[in-house]
Amino acid sequence: MPERFRTDYESAMNRMVATEDNLSIFSRVVEKGEPYTAYAKPFEYAEHPERGVTYWDWTLHPVKKVSGKVEGLVLGLVNVTERIKTEERLRFLSSQLLTAQENEVPEPLKMVIFRVLQEAMNNIVKHSDADLVRLCFKKTDATIWLTIEDNGRGFDLEGALSLNSSEKGFGITSMKERTELAGGSFAIDSTPGAGTVVRASWPSIP
Numbered sequence: 001m002p003e004r005f006r007t008d009y010e011s012a013m014n015r016m017v018a019t020e021d022n023l024s025i026f027s028r029v030v031e032k033g034e035p036y037t038a039y040a041k042p043f044e045y046a047e048h049p050e051r052g053v054t055y056w057d058w059t060l061h062p063v064k065k066v067s068g069k070v071e072g073l074v075l076g077l078v079n080v081t082e083r084i085k086t087e088e089r090l091r092f093l094s095s096q097l098l099t100a101q102e103n104e105v106p107e108p109l110k111m112v113i114f115r116v117l118q119e120a121m122n123n124i125v126k127h128s129d130a131d132l133v134r135l136c137f138k139k140t141d142a143t144i145w146l147t148i149e150d151n152g153r154g155f156d157l158e159g160a161l162s163l164n165s166s167e168k169g170f171g172i173t174s175m176k177e178r179t180e181l182a183g184g185s186f187a188i189d190s191t192p193g194a195g196t197v198v199r200a201s202w203p204s205i206p
Helices: 003-018 020-032 081-100 107-128 157-161 168-181
Strands: 036-044 053-064 070-079 133-139 143-150 185-190 196-203
Touching: 020 036, 020 053, 020 070, 053 081, 081 107, 107 133, 107 143, 107 168, 107 196, 157 185, 168 185, 168 196
Parallel strands: none
Antiparallel strands: 036 053, 053 070, 133 143, 143 196, 185 196
C-alpha cells in the first residue's frame, strides 16, 4: 500500500476510534457481540484542513472465543470520498437542470422526468467510471427532450437486458416503462468502452 494511503487509513482509524460517539459504538459491539456498519461517515483531518471533509464506509466486526465472549474487534475502512462527491455533483446538476426548466414542464411529467434522470445518474455513479456527463433538457413546441450522455466504460446492452444479467438491466426496463407510460419514447445506446447515451422524449402538452 502506498505510504500516502497507509497514512490516510491509519490517521482516519485512530481518530475515528478516539471520538466519544465511536467509543460507545465499540463498547456496544463488545457488549452485544454484533457487527456494526456505517456508510459515508464524514471525517476531517485536523492536521490537513485543506483536504476538506472525507467520507468513509466502515465496518466493525467482533472476534469471539469459542465460548462466545468477544476478545477483539476488527475495523475495516473504505474511503468513498470521490463517490460521495460525484453523487453530490450529479444531484446538484440534476436539480439545476429541472429547476431551470420547471415552468416549461407539464405537472404530470415532472416526477417521471426526475425518476428517469435519477436512475440514469445512479447508473453513471455506480457503473460507468465516467469523468464527463452531458445533460440536455429542452422543450420545443411539439416535444420535451431529455438526454444524458457519459464518457464511461459503456456496457453490452443486450447482455444487460438479459434475464441472466447480474445487474438486472441497470434499471433500463424501469426507465423505459416510466417514459412510455407517460406517453413518451425511450432509447439507450451503449457500447463497451464507448460510453452511454440515454434519450427520453414526450409530446409537449399545451
